[in-house]
Amino acid sequence: MQRAPFDPAAALAASKHTFGEHGGVNMSIEASTTFTVMKADTMPEIFSGHRTADRDGCFLYARHVNPTVHTLGRELAALEDTAAGYCCASGMAAIAATILQLCAQGDQVVASNAVYGGTHALLQTYLPKRTGITTRFVDIGDLAAVEAAIGPRTRVLYTETLSNPTLVVSDIEALADIAHRHGVALVVDNTFAPVLVTPSRLGADVVVHSLTKFVNGASDLVAGAVLGSAEFIGRLMDLHDGSLMLLGPTMDPRAAFEVSMRLPHLPLRMAEHSRRAAFLCDRLASRGVAVRYPGLASHPQRALMTRQSNAGYGCGGLFTLDLGDRDRAYRFMEILQNEHRFGFMAVSLGYAETLMSCSASSTSSELDDAALRAAGISPGLVRISIGYTGELATRAEQLEDALRRSGL
Ligand code: PLP
Numbered sequence: 001m002q003r004a005p006f007d008p009a010a011a012l013a014a015s016k017h018t019f020g021e022h023g024g025v026n027m028s029i030e031a032s033t034t035f036t037v038m039k040a041d042t043m044p045e046i047f048s049g050h051r052t053a054d055r056d057g058c059f060l061y062a063r064h065v066n067p068t069v070h071t072l073g074r075e076l077a078a079l080e081d082t083a084a085g086y087c088c089a090s091g092m093a094a095i096a097a098t099i100l101q102l103c104a105q106g107d108q109v110v111a112s113n114a115v116y117g118g119t120h121a122l123l124q125t126y127l128p129k130r131t132g133i134t135t136r137f138v139d140i141g142d143l144a145a146v147e148a149a150i151g152p153r154t155r156v157l158y159t160e161t162l163s164n165p166t167l168v169v170s171d172i173e174a175l176a177d178i179a180h181r182h183g184v185a186l187v188v189d190n191t192f193a194p195v196l197v198t199p200s201r202l203g204a205d206v207v208v209h210s211l212t213k214f215v216n217g218a219s220d221l222v223a224g225a226v227l228g229s230a231e232f233i234g235r236l237m238d239l240h241d242g243s244l245m246l247l248g249p250t251m252d253p254r255a256a257f258e259v260s261m262r263l264p265h266l267p268l269r270m271a272e273h274s275r276r277a278a279f280l281c282d283r284l285a286s287r288g289v290a291v292r293y294p295g296l297a298s299h300p301q302r303a304l305m306t307r308q309s310n311a312g313y314g315c316g317g318l319f320t321l322d323l324g325d326r327d328r329a330y331r332f333m334e335i336l337q338n339e340h341r342f343g344f345m346a347v348s349l350g351y352a353e354t355l356m357s358c359s360a361s362s363t364s365s366e367l368d369d370a371a372l373r374a375a376g377i378s379p380g381l382v383r384i385s386i387g388y389t390g391e392l393a394t395r396a397e398q399l400e401d402a403l404r405r406s407g408l
Helices: 008-015 042-047 067-079 091-102 117-131 143-149 172-181 230-236 243-247 253-262 266-286 302-308 326-339 369-375 392-405
Strands: 084-088 108-112 134-138 154-160 185-189 206-210 224-228 318-322 355-358 381-385
Touching: 008 067, 008 266, 067 084, 067 224, 067 253, 084 091, 084 230, 091 117, 091 154, 091 185, 091 206, 091 224, 091 230, 091 243, 108 117, 117 134, 134 143, 143 172, 154 172, 172 185, 224 230, 230 243, 266 318, 266 392, 326 355, 326 381, 326 392
Parallel strands: 108 134, 108 154, 154 185, 185 206
Antiparallel strands: 084 224, 206 224, 318 381, 355 381
16 A cells, blocks of 8 residues: 655654744743642642643643653654654653553563563563563564464564664564554554654554664763654553653653754754665675665565655664674774774764674673574674764775774
């Protein structure tokens, strides 16, 4: 079926209409934890939900809804084409709150076996121990296995648009179809692919983000967001039963302001991350290096990536190289950082500078050996988040030099 094209840059631009208090071109930071009312009987109306922030511009307390955080949530909802959104203190807070809102004690999640290490640990260890919410991990590309894993207590099908670190592309339309046939919510972590892919347009019910990465883009703050229906976001903020409201991983309005200021150039940054990653990967591939990038003909889901992507933003800024073993991976990164100033040996991603890490011994080290094997994460796998500093041809030469000297 033909989908209508979506331009996230236009959607973002249209959402940017909040003036500052004195007519400033930037919104004001509402640095208040509590909000007054003119008449005392307005307060119980806010507590009972008869007056709301959206409908009536009524605010209560900043762990519930702060106007600046609320505005960022609306901007991100526009980016992800959902009816509503709210932000929180980290990507992990967004993921945990979403799962806890959708699942009760004893319910089940079916999740991709290729997810960020922290998410894996939450699903594999933390939630079963504390809440009895269990997870069956599956190969997300094996749709028959995904469907077979769904049971009567399954409430959530969980995946990442592009998996961390293996860059497996989820077939979001097919997964939404399976989930909805079984009355299950499809939750998609779109941290690796903001702007590039819009999961809600492909059928995802809830989209979560670590804003810490590409969306903020400056590696200077930790933040997260949940985007979905107004009904679901309302449930997260419910005074009696909302997991964001009651567990309290609240975003500071100053952080919301910072992230909002960086949204207008997110589409430009994503396009440039993609252009640079594609150039480097094409060049390495043409020299026979085994590089994994969703924009390369050799990527098993390249056609799927193209089909699911919004036009004009490419395939993202992340690629992986398998150096064979850990020592070679470490040597490779040390040459790049310490000799060439190519980037940093650091976790995280989506920064102006290139960030490189050896996944099995860092951001996926929560996985045991069997889980690492199932996810396809070998000990020498290096994940590279390409930045946009430096002359591109020079960057390519630096990369090739480090590969040669690391024995690849
Ligand atoms: N989701 C993905 C795909 C990630 O890579 C990360 C962190 O690396 C997270 C979620 C967690 O985000 P945060 O560090 O903002 O809690």
